Each structure stands twice: as C-alpha cells, then as structure tokens.
Amino acid sequence: MTVRSEPAQHAGMRASNLALVLGEIARTGSVSRARVAAHTGLTKSSVSALVTDLISAGLVAESGPASTERGRPATALALAPAGAAGLGLEINVDYLAAVVTDLAGAPRYHHVVRRDNRDRGVDEVVADLIDVARTAAGSAAAQGLPLAGACVAVPGLAVDGTVVRAPNLEWPRVDLADSVGDAIGLEVVLENEANLAALGEMWFGGHQDDSAPLRDFVHVSGEIGIGGGIVIDGEVFRGAHAGAGELGHVVVAPGGPRCACGGHGCLERMAGQQEILARAQVATMADLTHACEAGDQAALDAVADAGRHLGVALASVLTLLDPAAIVLGGAFATLAPWLSAATSASIGHHTGATEPPPLLVSGLGSDAAVRGAAGTVVRRVIADPAAYLAQRPAGRVGPS
Amino acid sequence: MTVRSEPAQHAGMRASNLALVLGEIARTGSVSRARVAAHTGLTKSSVSALVTDLISAGLVAESGPASTERGRPATALALAPAGAAGLGLEINVDYLAAVVTDLAGAPRYHHVVRRDNRDRGVDEVVADLIDVARTAAGSAAAQGLPLAGACVAVPGLAVDGTVVRAPNLEWPRVDLADSVGDAIGLEVVLENEANLAALGEMWFGGHQDDSAPLRDFVHVSGEIGIGGGIVIDGEVFRGAHAGAGELGHVVVAPGGPRCACGGHGCLERMAGQQEILARAQVATMADLTHACEAGDQAALDAVADAGRHLGVALASVLTLLDPAAIVLGGAFATLAPWLSAATSASIGHHTGATEPPPLLVSGLGSDAAVRGAAGTVVRRVIADPAAYLAQRPAGRVGPS
Numbered sequence: 001m002t003v004r005s006e007p008a009q010h011a012g013m014r015a016s017n018l019a020l021v022l023g024e025i026a027r028t029g030s031v032s033r034a035r036v037a038a039h040t041g042l043t044k045s046s047v048s049a050l051v052t053d054l055i056s057a058g059l060v061a062e063s064g065p066a067s068t069e070r071g072r073p074a075t076a077l078a079l080a081p082a083g084a085a086g087l088g089l090e091i092n093v094d095y096l097a098a099v100v101t102d103l104a105g106a107p108r109y110h111h112v113v114r115r116d117n118r119d120r121g122v123d124e125v126v127a128d129l130i131d132v133a134r135t136a137a138g139s140a141a142a143q144g145l146p147l148a149g150a151c152v153a154v155p156g157l158a159v160d161g162t163v164v165r166a167p168n169l170e171w172p173r174v175d176l177a178d179s180v181g182d183a184i185g186l187e188v189v190l191e192n193e194a195n196l197a198a199l200g201e202m203w204f205g206g207h208q209d210d211s212a213p214l215r216d217f218v219h220v221s222g223e224i225g226i227g228g229g230i231v232i233d234g235e236v237f238r239g240a241h242a243g244a245g246e247l248g249h250v251v252v253a254p255g256g257p258r259c260a261c262g263g264h265g266c267l268e269r270m271a272g273q274q275e276i277l278a279r280a281q282v283a284t285m286a287d288l289t290h291a292c293e294a295g296d297q298a299a300l301d302a303v304a305d306a307g308r309h310l311g312v313a314l315a316s317v318l319t320l321l322d323p324a325a326i327v328l329g330g331a332f333a334t335l336a337p338w339l340s341a342a343t344s345a346s347i348g349h350h351t352g353a354t355e356p357p358p359l360l361v362s363g364l365g366s367d368a369a370v371r372g373a374a375g376t377v378v379r380r381v382i383a384d385p386a387a388y389l390a391q392r393p394a395g396r397v398g399p400s
Numbered sequence: 401m402t403v404r405s406e407p408a409q410h411a412g413m414r415a416s417n418l419a420l421v422l423g424e425i426a427r428t429g430s431v432s433r434a435r436v437a438a439h440t441g442l443t444k445s446s447v448s449a450l451v452t453d454l455i456s457a458g459l460v461a462e463s464g465p466a467s468t469e470r471g472r473p474a475t476a477l478a479l480a481p482a483g484a485a486g487l488g489l490e491i492n493v494d495y496l497a498a499v500v501t502d503l504a505g506a507p508r509y510h511h512v513v514r515r516d517n518r519d520r521g522v523d524e525v526v527a528d529l530i531d532v533a534r535t536a537a538g539s540a541a542a543q544g545l546p547l548a549g550a551c552v553a554v555p556g557l558a559v560d561g562t563v564v565r566a567p568n569l570e571w572p573r574v575d576l577a578d579s580v581g582d583a584i585g586l587e588v589v590l591e592n593e594a595n596l597a598a599l600g601e602m603w604f605g606g607h608q609d610d611s612a613p614l615r616d617f618v619h620v621s622g623e624i625g626i627g628g629g630i631v632i633d634g635e636v637f638r639g640a641h642a643g644a645g646e647l648g649h650v651v652v653a654p655g656g657p658r659c660a661c662g663g664h665g666c667l668e669r670m671a672g673q674q675e676i677l678a679r680a681q682v683a684t685m686a687d688l689t690h691a692c693e694a695g696d697q698a699a700l701d702a703v704a705d706a707g708r709h710l711g712v713a714l715a716s717v718l719t720l721l722d723p724a725a726i727v728l729g730g731a732f733a734t735l736a737p738w739l740s741a742a743t744s745a746s747i748g749h750h751t752g753a754t755e756p757p758p759l760l761v762s763g764l765g766s767d768a769a770v771r772g773a774a775g776t777v778v779r780r781v782i783a784d785p786a787a788y789l790a791q792r793p794a795g796r797v798g799p800s
Contacts (some may be wrong), residue, residue: 005716022454029468047447052557073490078793082476105510109755154732214593216639216640228720230720232637236723237632239616239722239723240616240722240723240724241722241724242722243722244718244720244721244722245518246720246722247720249719249751250716250719250720250721251652251712251715251716252654253654253707254652254653254654254712254750255749259752261750261751261752262752262753262754263715263749263750263751263752263753264749264750264752265750285727303548309654312651312654314711314714315651316650316651316716316720317720319647319649319650319651320630320644320645320646320647320650320717320720320721321627321639321644321720322638322639322640322641322642322643322645323639324640324641327685348661348662349655349661350654350662350665350666351649351661351662352659352661352662352664353662353663354662357640
C-alpha cells in the first residue's frame, strides 16, 4: 500500500476542488459564490479562497450582480474573457487552418490558407503551418489572450506527438508536435481531425441548448478523405490502438477497387471527393456545388451516388453502434441538400429501420476540426486548472 | 444539496467495504485476512468483521493455511463452493439450455434441450423453459447451492424484462422475466444472447490467465442468427438504445437480397446457417460438419463463401472499432477449421492491414451465452454482496 504524504494529499485535494469550482462556473456561465458552494458541497469559505486564486490566475472574472435566492446582493462569477485561450491548428490535404478560442470557447481568431499539400515536401508544409501558428499567436497576444497550449488536427493517426499514418498526404513518420512546439513556444498535442471535428460539433455545433444535447453520436467528416468520429457519453471512442472510427474504410463495395489504405471497396474509394468530382466531371468542390445548384444532372447523379454509398456505411454503423444521432460534417454538410435524401433512403433500404436516428447536418462544416482542436486546449484548462496555474508564476503552489 | 443521514452513510460504507473485501477474495482465489487488509486499505479489525459476515452469509469459506510473508500461520479465505449460485437460461431458435454456476463461476449443472422453437407457440416454449429452469433449480438445491437469481439469454432485444424483438423466433412482445420469475420464485433478468456470449467468453473462455486477458474485443456468435457482442474495457457496449453489436445486420452485399430484419444484403442473410446449409445441400449443422470433414466440395465452398462474407463484415468492424481481438463463437467456432482461412483472407483483402488483430476461436462454442448468463448472476453478488445479504434473514442489517 502506498502511503501518501500529507502535503501531496493537500495539493491533490486543492487541485480537485479548483477543478470543481471552475467546472461549475463554466457549466452555468454565470453564478454566485454561494451557489457554487451549494452545488459543489464545499464550504463557502473554501469556495471564496479558491475563487480568489482563480481570479488572480486570470481564469475567472466578476461579471456584475448575480440573481440571488433571498434578495441579498451577490457578485456573479464567469469565465474570464481574457483568461487562458487555446490555439487550434489543422493540417489537411488541401488547406491549413488556425483558430484561437477564449476560455468560454468563443472563436477570437480564424484563418484558413487553401493550398494543396500533397505535392509539397513535409518540411515545406510544416514551415507553413508554423507561420500560420505564429500569426495566430500574434493575434492572441494583441488581444491580451494568454495561450495555454496548442492542438493540431491531422488527417491521419497520431501517437504521442508523432504523425504515424497520413495516407492522403503520403507522409512518413513526422514528429510534428516537437517541431511546432519548439517554434511557437507552446505545448503542442496532436489528434486525428475526424475525432476533433466530432468534439467541435458537440461543443460548438449549437446542440448545447437542445432538449437532448449530443453525447452519443457519429460525426462524418468529409474532406479529401472521409473520416468518422465516434462519441460515446461525451468522449471520443478510440479503440484498442487509437484507430477506431475510420468510417472512410468501411467496406461498401465488397471485392471493389483498391483504396489508398490497401483495402478494397472502401467508402472513401467509392464516395471520396476525388471520386465525386471525377464522376461529375468538374475540377473543384466549388464547381460541384455550383453545378448542383444549377441542376446539372451529372453532378446531381455523382452526389446522389456518393450518398447511397455513404448510406451503406452508415447502415453498418447504426447496426454496430446504435448511436442517438449521425451528423454529416465537412464537405458532406455542404453537399447535404443534394446528398441526404439518397443517404437516408440507402440507410432505410439497408437497415429496414422505420425510425432511424436523426441525420443532422453540421453548421460548422469544414471548421469543426480546428474549432475542436482549440476547444480541446481550453477544456483541458477547465478540467485541471491547477496544472495550468502551476505553469504560471502567479499560480505556483508549494516548494519548487 | 442532499443531506444524508448518518445510518444511511454507514450502511452505504459497509456495503462498499463488503464488496471490496469479497472482490479481493474473488480476484485472488485464496488470500489471508492480513493481505485483504493490505490490498484494500481497510484496517485488519474491519476486514475481520466483514469476513465474519461474509462467512455467516455463506459467501466465503476458510480453505486451509495461506502462504504468509513472515512465517506466521494464517487462514486462507476463498469463495465458498456452496455460496450463492447463478442460474443461466437460454432460449434460442433451435434449443433451450440451463446452467448452474457456483460463486467462483464453475459450472455445476448443464443441460441442453434441442428442439426447433420457431414452429411452436410462445406459451409452449415458455412452459418448456420453465420446466428446464425447475429441473436446474432442483439440481442446485440437491447440491446445496442457494440460487441468487436467474438470467435468460434471448435471441433478440430485451428491455426491462420484456422481449421486444426476436426476429428469428417471430415473437410478439413477451413479458418473459415475470413469467419465468413467478414460476421459479427467483428474480429473473433478460439479456441479449450475443452480449452474454461475449461475457461468457471473457470470464470462462480460458483467457483469464493469458498475458493480455480479453478486455476489448468483438465476439461473433453464430447460431441460426448471427450476433455480435462488443466488449470495451471489460463491459458490454450497448449503444444509445441497447441495440449495438448487431453484427448479423452489417451490410456485406449492398443492394442484395432482403433480410428478415427488413434490411438488404445483411451478413446474416448471406452467411447465416440457413444460407450455408442450403448452399451445401445438407439438412443440419451436424451434416455440414461431417460433409466438411469428408472433404465434400459443395460443403467446403459454402462454408468458405460464408467466411468471405464474414470477413467483409469484420473488416468494417475493425475499421470502426479497432478491437484488440475478434473471437469466433457459436457455430462459427465449430466451422472454424474450414472457415477461418477464408475469413482472414477477406479481412486482409478488404482492410489492407498487414497485422490485423488475432482471430481467436471460442472454446465454449454454443455454450458461451448460457455460461455468461449464469456468470452474470454470481458476478452481481460479488459486486454487491450487501444486496444479496439483505434478501437473506441472516444478512439483514439495520431496522427492518
């Protein structure tokens, strides 16, 4: 049995109480110290001391009078608008993006650079990403937003700061977190873009105020590749080797053509952007959208065909995972007006379900992943403010 | 904030400590009071008092001298061989089964009645199940095993004691738990047979002593229907509406023939027992096995074809869920010698994975679900012995 020392126990309890108080302020948006005490079970004097620390660390601000229960005046607490901020970055096949999010999750900076990254060297793309990151960090500094860290959305599998697989970029192993982190002086983590898009949708997609907020759903993220994010009880499901949710490689044409992943008949091979554009005989997604708007039959047929393939994959997803909703994101959100009817019909045909779960369309589209990346950083601060405080001189506790 | 009364707090703490102590005894198999105290962090006197209660309730027995650290003699504690037992029952399309399991999970009674239940009325099948259950309960009584409850494996979806869907039996809604429970005087719960088969495999499939015990895997259960059990971190994953894991209805032939579920091209429609038997031109699974053993080409082709379809479904499962292993159970375990090569090749072709997770073969075969059902009952006693004690006069606590 491990015997813990008293100071360590004390620090652990302080850390968990700081998280309890900050979490309550984040959850409610605006709340008095007395209500925080009532809802957390902490004493009023403990709450006052913890709130003082959170205010001096810049994470919480007094925001005017709070509603009170017995007419006594009280001061409302809220997340500080200039508290810790998060830098979200995204490398995708045909663009780079950056978002700065404040502690409450509101976007304070957003920039997208469209450029095909497939024909360029890894070093060139990483250098561009660092430029994009520096510009975003400059904007955060100019707005007085202290960045708590950065998270990079990658179109592939990342393990411990290294991109280990990015089939659509054809990258070797790339130690991306260290390269970017050293250049911008922030702690950097990597995450699959489809998983981040699912989180972005859950946090910022406008579902928070729904009668049933999204907590168990599958998010379809269609860029050049097709990705999927499986969210179970509010958490991304990653599987045994962090490879879960690869919707683009569900088999929709058994024995079909070879896919870039090495498999055959994958959804991405049958309904990815390149396939749709080729069938529609147009060059870009913007051209495709215009053609659909103009009622071009080849374009409409190409999109409907992709929708049917997507419906086959989603039929298997519903059968295996029984989610409460499916969200069409990325390019599929843009194409939804011409795609969802075919997808729904295909789901119905292949599952026989009379009431399949709702097929929602993302309001964030291709921004979901980079929004989710920035959100991941500030969510981590809210979940563990003590760790954030420990990085700042003002928040240091105990001997060091 | 809810203010708990002191006695309620005390009872809650006693319940959680009883579970801690019994769980430690179950985990280790044989252990001294002193080691239980060291591993749980409880005082030796608390452990002694709790163990006395568990012994008087018949759940724990002293089993001879324990190994000691400093040469002092100590008495070993183990789960009582005649402690609470579990009754597992199974209704399947072509058989009924019962198992009695002692507290350590060892089977003490096992009986299977082969009979096609599709052409018979619900009442007739339920009456037969009650007969099977009574005979099993009689055997438990004769062996001095007190039954703590029963769990029925059903080939479909069960919610709160009611079978709400059983496509291969074509049953209406059936309040099965009450019917069986009233007849045999035990609390009865229902669970999907594919989920129970996965749990049976995890608990009793011989993987407990492996270097990496099964905790994250998908179990394929092939009887007349094809089911799947998804286990994530040791727990069955049920999805948002308890319908997850329906491997038999993953789409393996898009636009293919209609399935009993209302969908099209489902795995079960393409590779279920009826389909295999029809293609092999034999009448029963026993005939099929004999034909395969004799090298009959039609039989071998039919099984390999089913294996290829199964591989398509499993390719999508691997892609979506990234499990650490797949276990072939039920009839697929019996057919594994002629099926797994085709399944593995199809998985490889459709995923391109050079090292897919292992394709294991269940040693329990068609017994996995009923073993899992009985195991569920005794696992519940071990997880919450206070609830079991509260049902027995000897174990009653507090005013009543």
